[in-house]
Amino acid sequence: MDFIGAYSSGNLLFLLKGLGTTLLVAFIAIIFSFLIGSILGILRYAKIPVLSRIVAVCVEVIRNLPLLLIIFFTFFALPEVGIKLSVTMAAITALIIFESAMLSEIVRSGLNSIEKGQIEAARSSGLTYMQTMQHIILPQALRRMVPPIVSQFISLLKDTSLAVVISLPELLHNAQIVNGKNVNYVIPIFLLIAVMYFLVNYSLSLVARRLEMKERTNRKSTGKVLPAKQQTGEMM
Amino acid sequence: MLDFTILTNNLDTYLQGFGNTLKASLLALIFSFILGVIIAVMRISPMKVLKAAGTAFVEFVRNIPLILILFIFYYGLPSLGMELSGFQAGTIALSIYTAAFIAEAIRAGILSVDKGQMEAGRSSGLTYIQTMRYIILPQAIKIVIPPLGNQFINLVKNSSILGVVAGLDLMYFGDSISSATYVVFDVYIFVAVFYLILTIPLSLFVGYLERRLAVSG
Numbered sequence: 001m002d003f004i005g006a007y008s009s010g011n012l013l014f015l016l017k018g019l020g021t022t023l024l025v026a027f028i029a030i031i032f033s034f035l036i037g038s039i040l041g042i043l044r045y046a047k048i049p050v051l052s053r054i055v056a057v058c059v060e061v062i063r064n065l066p067l068l069l070i071i072f073f074t075f076f077a078l079p080e081v082g083i084k085l086s087v088t089m090a091a092i093t094a095l096i097i098f099e100s101a102m103l104s105e106i107v108r109s110g111l112n113s114i115e116k117g118q119i120e121a122a123r124s125s126g127l128t129y130m131q132t133m134q135h136i137i138l139p140q141a142l143r144r145m146v147p148p149i150v151s152q153f154i155s156l157l158k159d160t161s162l163a164v165v166i167s168l169p170e171l172l173h174n175a176q177i178v179n180g181k182n183v184n185y186v187i188p189i190f191l192l193i194a195v196m197y198f199l200v201n202y203s204l205s206l207v208a209r210r211l212e213m214k215e216r217t218n219r220k221s222t223g224k225v226l227p228a229k230q231q232t233g234e235m236m
Numbered sequence: 237m238l239d240f241t242i243l244t245n246n247l248d249t250y251l252q253g254f255g256n257t258l259k260a261s262l263l264a265l266i267f268s269f270i271l272g273v274i275i276a277v278m279r280i281s282p283m284k285v286l287k288a289a290g291t292a293f294v295e296f297v298r299n300i301p302l303i304l305i306l307f308i309f310y311y312g313l314p315s316l317g318m319e320l321s322g323f324q325a326g327t328i329a330l331s332i333y334t335a336a337f338i339a340e341a342i343r344a345g346i347l348s349v350d351k352g353q354m355e356a357g358r359s360s361g362l363t364y365i366q367t368m369r370y371i372i373l374p375q376a377i378k379i380v381i382p383p384l385g386n387q388f389i390n391l392v393k394n395s396s397i398l399g400v401v402a403g404l405d406l407m408y409f410g411d412s413i414s415s416a417t418y419v420v421f422d423v424y425i426f427v428a429v430f431y432l433i434l435t436i437p438l439s440l441f442v443g444y445l446e447r448r449l450a451v452s453g
Contacts, residue, residue, distance in 0.1 A: 060436070063439075064389070064393070064431070064435035064436050064439055065393065065428055065432065065435070066393040066394070066395075066396035066431060067393070068396040068400070068407060069407065069424065069427060069431065072407070072410075072424060073424050073428075076414070076420045077421040080419075081421060154299070158300070158301040158302070161303050161304060162301075162397075164400075172301065172303065172304060172307070176307075176311075183315050184315065186311055187308075187312050187315060190304065190307060190308045190312050193304065194296075194300045194304055197299060197300045198296055198299045201298075201299035201300070202295060202299050205295075205298075205299065
């Protein structure tokens, strides 16, 4: 093991660049996934005949597939049907497809956690369905969704590393390139990037926990709290 | 339209991959359960050192990518003079990663049982172990089963990383079929179907358990 050679400033800079790509790709993916996931979650929540069913089936199929398979699919299979994406676009697309399905479930359980009586109350005070959603249900549900969404973002950050299989220049990929220079770098470099991932994700998980605590005390015994630790082994 | 001859001509290969995916997931489930129980017990034990070690393991493992753990075992160990096959490295990485999540699920289950029950058990003359065994654990199990089921679904999906290190699973054989046939799209659709054959019934079953256990309180 060669810690000194492995941690040369050139290598460190190159790894930080990889971390930057990881963060950027994950950030773009979570924004789009939240938008699409919200639409899907609301469609499922609204129980529109046929449409809600179709959304439910799509979400369940995607949630039950490995993300790695979806990454392979967007990069290797789509060109066969005439859709050619760059490495970055293929990675982001795959992450958005998978994470939208995950986030739609968070949105849906957030909506479901608001007692039905509130809709009835709002409707009988003369608000339309859209007004009730906009002014009564969504603001409350959104606040409850924040901690699980932060947790999902942690999963997403970890999952971005799967794009190493299509050579996205993210943290793990750059680590592998540095490792290629010298076999004695492998362990030191892996340890270093493990610490990098840990520092980023652990700080985020502290944020999620704090938000969850706040949410819990805000509404002491009323209603349900969505667990921030829905963060599963989910690639994942 | 899907070309079903891809499936029928390569059925043996698909099934071999399917079998290995199942095998890796089951092995990892057993190992991660054992490791998870040990770590959960460490985390709730009154001994500070054990507690800290358990917490450190969970927080560290949970916050790094699974595929990094795999690479450490597959690419890192040989530099220390230890070679593992893709299947071995994959199963070990899956077990370690999943153990962190299982430990958390078990800990949450045990903590959710009212503290008064431990005190009541102890004051009626049961030992700590007896109270755990006859009072706390039977109640905790109910709460723990659905999250464990979810972890198993994740395990099946996560086992796809074996494909990255030639671990002879579904992903790996999907790749080898597509290199042999020069077809990608259809090959991976069938790979997806094989994963869904495992994960969809499991999801439905876990959903059913969640509802049932919620009713029986």
